[in-house]
Amino acid sequence: MVNKSAHNALLDWYTTDGRHELPWRKTNDIYHIYISEIMLQQTQVNRVRDEYYPKFLARFPSIKTLAEAELDEVFVLWSGLGYYSRARNLHKTAQLALNGLPCEKKELLKLPGIGEYTASAICSFGYRQNIPVVDTNIARVLKRYFGLLEVQDKTLWEYAASFVNAADARAHNLALMDLGSLVCLPKNPQCEMCPLRLECKGKGEPELYTQKKKKEYERLELFYALYIKDGKIALRTSQEKLYKGMLVLPNTEPIEENFIAAFKHSYTKYRLTVNLYHVDKITDEFVWVELKELENAPISSLTKKAAVFIEKKGEIYGF
Ligand code: SF4
Known part of the structure; x- marks a missing residue:
């Protein structure tokens, strides 16, 4: 059972320490939020914020402009970001969702390049629905907070759902994301500054919960x-x-x-x-x-x- 004080502490921390200045957090434009989410996969926040996101949206300010563009032009603007299948899928999705991205997660999941995380992020950050979001940073926080060793993704999403704060699910998810990125770091997490430290099961041995999968090349x-x-x-x-x-x-x-x-x-x-x-x-x-x-x-x-x-x-x- 989630302690309400943890919810409040997390939201208070987000109010003062969260990354509210990120441009995709200051907009309600679903297409812009979607672009940011695709770009942020595998790419550092600063590069997306300072370089790729503004450049891409200056050329393709709407889903219609993206859908009507030549794929080659999308590739050119994507150049340097890697994982070019993301650009290809963006272009295809824009053509399939000319009138706007759907607001139901199950419909979003049918579009090319939109998986569990991205669909949830669009629903939570864009459409402000009361649903959980789990990315790498949130996963780390949840594993430590709930003391979960060798947990399956499905179980992690269930924990995330049990923890989501219905009072403001969007801010809750963004707070967890920022906490993982700024405080609950993979190495040397700053537990003494963490709003979840009172209930956190992993704070004594946080590294125990950071399992690294061996990369296969x-x-x-x-x-x-x-x-x-x-x-x-x-x-x-x-x-x-x-x-x-x-x-x-x-x-x-x-x-x-x-x-x-x-x-x-x-x-x-x-x-x-x-x-x-x-x-x-x-x-x-x-x-x-x-x-x-x-x-x-x-x-x-x-x-x-x-x-x-x-x-x-x-x-x-x-x-
Ligand atoms: S107390 Fe430490 S280990 Fe637990 S969530 Fe906070 S930063 Fe992570």
């Missing part, structure tokens, strides 16, 4: 062609899972005498070794992109890295 070796002519580079649209829909370098056979360089690149779960080869012919389909326009093209971070290489070393190879 997929290692790939790639062989890419640099085909450059008259200030233009040949690129192809990726049909593979990796960078699907984006412009990437064409594949090539690894021919020893054409080898230029190799570099490492990390992208989501992939750990890539990229080998670049100089070629003077490509048989697969490709498009020419002006080298000086590369920055504005929907290219992957890997292709960007290769572009830096071309800029630095291109003269040596006569590019």
